[in-house]
Each structure stands twice: as structure tokens, then as C-alpha cells.
Amino acid sequence: MRKKNKREILIVEDEKILAEMYRDKFKAADFHVTLAFSSEEGIEILKKRKIDLVLLDILLPRENGIAFLKRMRQLKNASKIPVVAFSNYDDPETKKEAFELGAKAYFIKTQFTPKQLVEEIKKIFQKIN
Secondary structure (H helix, E strand, O other): OOOOOOOEEEEEOOOHHHHHHHHHHHHHOOOEEEEEOOHHHHHHHHHHOOOOEEEEOOOOOOOOHHHHHHHHHOOOOOOOOOEEEEEOOOOHHHHHHHHHOOEEEEEEHHHOOHHHHHHHHHHHHHHHO
């Protein structure tokens, strides 16, 4: 159950160990975190829950993060949720497409420690408030 005034982040990441590590860092920073290990699971969560921000891996099995973003933007209750792409896939065309679909940022995993990522997400929340 979501606590009052706690921001909820949906992390869509297929690597379970990474997802759990990021979840723990965000929880320690007083965020509520929900995990999805595939694009399909993420979409189902968005249909049912109020999410404040999506942290999205681009390289996912079956359906990649760009396809997830396209589907997400078609959901009435989720179309305006801020998304931060977070991937090791450093492709200019993919970045461009992510931004065109409304991503607020596109971070490369190897360039951020989990603590730095939490700080960047806090900055994004400050900008969108």
C-alpha cells in the first residue's frame, strides 16, 4: 500500500538483480517502488496503479522500451507519466525516439552509480512539480 506523499516509481528492468538493487536504493531514499521485469508486466501495472514516474530499461525481452513507451502513451491514465530511460544501449536514434515519445531523460547505466541515479530522479521530480 502506498504511503501518503510518497512518490511511486515503476522500474521496468528485466535483470532481476539490477532491478532489486535500484529498488532498494530508491526505497532507502523514501520512494515507493514497484518492479516489472518485462514491457508487458509494466503495462499491466500502469493500467492498475497510480505511478508517478517510470524508470525504463530500453533493452527488454520480446518488446523493447521504445515499444513500451508507445503503448504507455496510448493508455489514458498513464499517457502523461514522466519516463526516464535508463539503459546501456547508447544509440542516437533510439535516444531521439525516446525523447520524441516524451522521455524526460536518457541515462546510460554505466555512467551512474545507483546513488547518483536516485539524485537525478529527485532533480526530475523537482522540475515536474
